[in-house]
Amino acid sequence: MPTHSQIHIIDKLMRWSIASLIPRLSIPLMVALASISATSARADMILLMFEEPGCVWCARWTEDVGGEYPITPEGMAAPLVRIDLRDQPPEGVTLVSPARYSPTFVVVENGIELGRIEGYPGEDFFWGLLGRILERATPES
DSSP states (O other), rough: OOOOOHHHHHHHHHOHHHHHHHHHHHHHHHHHHHHHHHHHOTTTTEEOOOOOOHHHHHHHHIIIIIGEEEHHHHHHHSEEEEEETTTTOOOOOOOOOOSSSSSEEEEETTTEEEEESOOOOOOOHHHHHHHHHHHHOOOOO
16 A cells, blocks of 8 residues: 655645546536526526626626626526627516616516616625615515
């Protein structure tokens, strides 16, 4: 039975980077996340993100929040739909007024706007403002 020194073990661990583990974990992780979001997501509520190419604040939101948003309770309750600022909202969606600034985040339930966040005020403020809008949502039956 070979004896491993601490240096040998540390060297082995260093070679097992997170990047090398991701391919092994990604399929089971994706299956688990899909099943969680399928049971938790409300098909009648979405978060529209109106953005435009070159928008620095859109990029900042994507960097700060975008990666984690789909796996948060908020992201499961209101899945994100990205829309170019110049495009019309999806069919069946009624907005109080057109989005004029990028980014503009609009929570829509059953096709009706519940509330919006114009601009990106930073991660901490974003979550608080989004939480207030989501509180107005109709409770699930």
